[in-house]
Amino acid sequence: MDRKKGMLKEKICQFELIDSTIAGSPSPMTVYKVDWSLAHKGDKIYTADKELEGYSLIDHIDIGDVENEKAHHYKFWETQPGMFYGLIYQDEACMYSYLNNPSAVVVDAGRQITGGESMVVRSIPGKGLKIVKRTSTYTPTEVWVNGEFLGIWTHENAENAWTEAVYEVPASKITSNQARISFPLHRELKHYYVCFSAYYWFYQKA
Numbered sequence: 001m002d003r004k005k006g007m008l009k010e011k012i013c014q015f016e017l018i019d020s021t022i023a024g025s026p027s028p029m030t031v032y033k034v035d036w037s038l039a040h041k042g043d044k045i046y047t048a049d050k051e052l053e054g055y056s057l058i059d060h061i062d063i064g065d066v067e068n069e070k071a072h073h074y075k076f077w078e079t080q081p082g083m084f085y086g087l088i089y090q091d092e093a094c095m096y097s098y099l100n101n102p103s104a105v106v107v108d109a110g111r112q113i114t115g116g117e118s119m120v121v122r123s124i125p126g127k128g129l130k131i132v133k134r135t136s137t138y139t140p141t142e143v144w145v146n147g148e149f150l151g152i153w154t155h156e157n158a159e160n161a162w163t164e165a166v167y168e169v170p171a172s173k174i175t176s177n178q179a180r181i182s183f184p185l186h187r188e189l190k191h192y193y194v195c196f197s198a199y200y201w202f203y204q205k206a
Ligand SMILES: [Ca+2]
Pocket: 062, 063, 064, 065, 108, 109, 110, 198, 199
């Protein structure tokens, strides 16, 4: 599946660029009609349902949606700015099917993270929290909640496919009506150095 052209349909026009430096794309540029039928299909989860029985959605962050990111004080940082196979894009829209559900095709923007990311989410104190992440990389991250290191989050190896990873935060670690959560890349595994984050959902026990 061509993840870059998945939403692009018939060609409208093509034109030469005088200087392609700023556009960052080879010349000629091509303009396509867009198939919007896949829009917003990324807003729901597709494979993690079975692990969320008895839990209710309390918050979500659509990585790549700058307004939604801002509302959650979302930040990311890089350890290798400008360096990922020659060039890193901080946000990308990808079209993949799911590793464990190939009929589910989702277009979702996200960010390629080389350092880590942090966010503030709604929470109910004293209730267990499950974090679901849509990703296409298996880079392990550390999980920090309110400044405390809780563990390492590993993901399935799903290059060019989506997976939904689930991490469970014990009830005792959720102490107020909001939680600051950070996911630095796991520093001990230096050969894994980029993580793609597309969407986070936060569920707590009902
Ligand atoms: Ca997204």
